[in-house]
Amino acid sequence: MAFCRRHNDVLAALVRRYPGRLAGLAALPMQSPAAAAEELRRAVGELGLWGAGIGTEFGTRLDSPALDDFYRCCATLDVPLYLHPAPAGIDGPAAFPPLSHYDLDLLIGFAAQETIAVGTLIYGGVVDRHPDLRLCVSHGGGAIALLAGRFSEAAAKRPWASAELREPGAFMQRLQKLWFDNHVHSDDAVELLEKQVGRERLVLGTNFAGWDQPASGGKLEAPLWLADNARRLLGRKDWM
Amino acid sequence: MSWEAARVIDFHAHVVLEETFGAAGEHGPDLTVAEDGRPLFRAGGYRLHGVRYRGSPFMDAEVRLAAMDRAGIDCQVLSPNP
Numbered sequence: 001m002a003f004c005r006r007h008n009d010v011l012a013a014l015v016r017r018y019p020g021r022l023a024g025l026a027a028l029p030m031q032s033p034a035a036a037a038e039e040l041r042r043a044v045g046e047l048g049l050w051g052a053g054i055g056t057e058f059g060t061r062l063d064s065p066a067l068d069d070f071y072r073c074c075a076t077l078d079v080p081l082y083l084h085p086a087p088a089g090i091d092g093p094a095a096f097p098p099l100s101h102y103d104l105d106l107l108i109g110f111a112a113q114e115t116i117a118v119g120t121l122i123y124g125g126v127v128d129r130h131p132d133l134r135l136c137v138s139h140g141g142g143a144i145a146l147l148a149g150r151f152s153e154a155a156a157k158r159p160w161a162s163a164e165l166r167e168p169g170a171f172m173q174r175l176q177k178l179w180f181d182n183h184v185h186s187d188d189a190v191e192l193l194e195k196q197v198g199r200e201r202l203v204l205g206t207n208f209a210g211w212d213q214p215a216s217g218g219k220l221e222a223p224l225w226l227a228d229n230a231r232r233l234l235g236r237k238d239w240m
Numbered sequence: 241m242s243w244e245a246a247r248v249i250d251f252h253a254h255v256v257l258e259e260t261f262g263a264a265g266e267h268g269p270d271l272t273v274a275e276d277g278r279p280l281f282r283a284g285g286y287r288l289h290g291v292r293y294r295g296s297p298f299m300d301a302e303v304r305l306a307a308m309d310r311a312g313i314d315c316q317v318l319s320p321n322p
Contacts, residue, residue, distance in 0.1 A: 003264040007320060010259045014301060015318065020241045021305060024255075027320035053319030082251070086322040087286060138252060181252045205252025208316065209297035209307065219312035222248045227314075230249035234317070239244040 001029045004039055012047035023234070025053035025082055033066050037073040044077045050234055051079035055086045056113040056137075063124020071126065075133040080179070080233050084138040085113035114142030119151055122174040128164065134233055136179035138205065145193040148175060172196070179233050181205030182226070185212065203230045246314035255318040256281075256298040 026043035155171040183205035297304035
């Protein structure tokens with residue numbers, strides 16, 4: 001908690017210096033959902049941050065009822081919740097050993113966490129219980145665009161699926177409530193994602209200054225609708 | 241620039257804040273120099289070698305904004321370093 005409070009205080013001071021260009025998402029102590037909700041209220045209400053960025057594995061499953069108050073808080077504050085994995089071992093269990101070479105923990109580890117997050121949020125009813133919550137998953141939701149068919153099949157047929165999930169098209173409808181950033185390094189992959197979920201909830205993501213940037217550093221080409229989507233995801237009533 | 245007029249908004253950008261180093265007690269995080277002279281970032285038991293955070297857009301706002309200008313990014317939403 002101390003780390004998150006300090007992080008959010010410092011981040012808020014930073015974005016206050018450049019309000020027309022930078023905004024901040026709060027770090028939250030997800031080990032305690034109640035503390036996380038409290039810090040989110042402080043970060044948004046007092047510090048002027050615009051939502052929260054959390055991990056996908058922090059000890060409590062994303063569909064746990066223990067998170068419902070936190071999700072409600074986020075929805076009431078009308079701010080986005082951005083889910084981005086951490087390398088295994090920081091917040092959650094240590095990496096599955098085959099992931100420990102060739103940065104496979106960043107490549108497939110992240111995609112696995114993101115895909116699992118999407119599946120859990122939908123199968124676990126989070127999307128249904130919190131219809132006003134704007135959840136954005138990084139890296140195009142991992143592999144979900146490719147696996148949407150299998151995930152739909154499971155929703156229709158597996159014994160744990162609720163009556164709602166068994167309805168035709170139930171999984172895809174819920175997938176189409178989630179938001180995704182498009183940082184997948186492949187136009188084909190983004191196109192597949194767009195085919196599954198449409199383009200209304202895709203936002204531009206670059207992992208700015210990270211290891212995976214284009215070397216040339218020329219100007220990005222990005223259609224205006226991506227910025228319009230980002231504005232809707234942020235949902236501010238009072239733009240800078 | 242304003243968020244309403246922005247044509248390019250980047251939603252996936254992480255920030256590393258100097259003032260948070262050590263704020264998690266024994267878990268750090270911290271940014272030191274390893275034996276081989278390369279930077280070493282530590283958070284709890286996790287270690288990341290060789291990433292130059294200081295003086296980069298991760299830690300320096302002016303460097304970030306200049307880089308955003310070069311890339312044609314009007315606005316950016318900063319999230320915690322995972």
